[in-house]
Amino acid sequence: MINLSDIQKIFFTKDGPVHAVDGINLQINEGEIFGIIGYSGAGKSTLIRMLNMLERPTSGEVVVAGKSLSKLSKPQLRKARQEIGMIFQHFNLLWSRTVHENIAFPLEIAGVPKKKRDERVKELISLVGLEGRGGSYPSQLSGGQKQRVGIARALANNPKVLLCDEATSALDPKTTDSILELLVDINQKLGLTVILITHEMHVIRKICHQVAVMEAGKIVEQGPVLDVFRKPVQEMTKEFVKQITEPEETLESLEHWLQQGIEGEVVKLTFLGKAAERPLITELVRKFQVEVNILQGKISKTRESSYGSLFIHLKGDKEEIDSAVAFIQGEQVECEVIERV
Known part of the structure; x- marks a missing residue:
């Protein structure tokens, strides 16, 4: 489903080049929930933003669903991005729009007729458990409800991949668990491939099939979650596992x-x-x-x-x-x- 080949991202600053992502090779299988964990500054957010070309790699190749994204024209990339949904730590909702209108927004951009938009939004509101809140504004919602709107909006165009950028970091533990359960439910019902970045091992433990540990722009350890829990090799990984055990x-x-x-x-x-x-x-x-x-x-x-x-x-x-x-x-x-x- 997703293949990263020797991906590098270098930011050029007044103090010299910064290697935010440094030579990463990664394969993520269709239908997996794949976790990427690391501390702040490890390069996680930069990496996930390269999966939909919000950040273009300095070098290397990003292939999603058989398409090499860096080789696509702008119109082709816009179309390819419809197959890649994304949710964010701080929700990124349109505060002047209702729940219904927020979810419908990407469908408007895609040119979907109003009747079909409304039908799709109704389906998504039910899927994420927000029945009866379609006319509410983001300011009238709890943090968990806002993230559910973000998830519904990300699913509007029937994507094959869902990117989650610290999607639970702004939520309390109980709400975090409810959002993680929703992501598992979506993964199972829709067969969606989910890539989730976090600094919380609890999140990885609860829902991920595979995990990669990032440090200083590199993946230092990777494998099935249970194997990494049992026998962490790198000191960084041992620190994260100790958060739980x-x-x-x-x-x-x-x-x-x-x-x-x-x-x-x-x-x-x-x-x-x-x-x-x-x-x-x-x-x-x-x-x-x-x-x-x-x-x-x-x-x-x-x-x-x-x-x-x-x-x-x-x-x-x-x-x-x-x-x-x-x-x-x-x-x-x-x-x-x-x-x-």
Whole structure:
């Protein structure tokens, strides 16, 4: 569906050239929800804006749905952009127009007759859950409702691709979850390819199939979300994964335990899929002469499966502890003895 070949974007400033995107190669399959994550300044927004030529690459090729966008004439590019919808962090609605009129706007530009416009807008209002709000103005809507209008407007011309530029960053957690659920619903119902950029790992975890991690204009790590969660390689990726699996309060609690000079060992267990739902601690207590103290734990749901981490303190004879750790490792549960945070 989308192929990026050696994409570069250089901005020339008074202080010299800035490589906002630096040699990125990327393939995104049809029907995927593909997440791109990175901190501010990583080049995410520049990259996503090159997928519809709002930013033209300095070099390289962008191919969407079989069309090399940089080779198209202006009329051809305008037509190609109708197949690429986009939603934004701050909604970008027309404040003097109603919900109905905002959604109809791209159809007006495309020259769709009024009767067909109205029919299409009615469909979209229902799809995004805004029944009864067609005559409202953006100032009369909540943040989540505004983003739903933005999504409906982006879908007006039946695009094949939906670009989401920090689409949930301005929303509270509950509203964020509702918008993410809507994007999943749209992805499934319409078979839409969704590219989503964010700095929040929660967003990636909840809905994405694949994720790419950006740093300093480059993709430093990429893969299925579950694989990246299980075994992050780059330090940048590990930082993002810890946002979900090891929040700050967990690290502080572990640091406190480790500083006490306690007997035994602190162990981190990592579960995947059905293993996250097993009564492993009960089995440990029954099989081995060890005391088990649960320090912290969390199970997260990804799009594909469950992923969990559990920190426990094992106390007892060293041989029994070693046997318990070996048993855990034999149960397809990753096990790591923690010496310091």
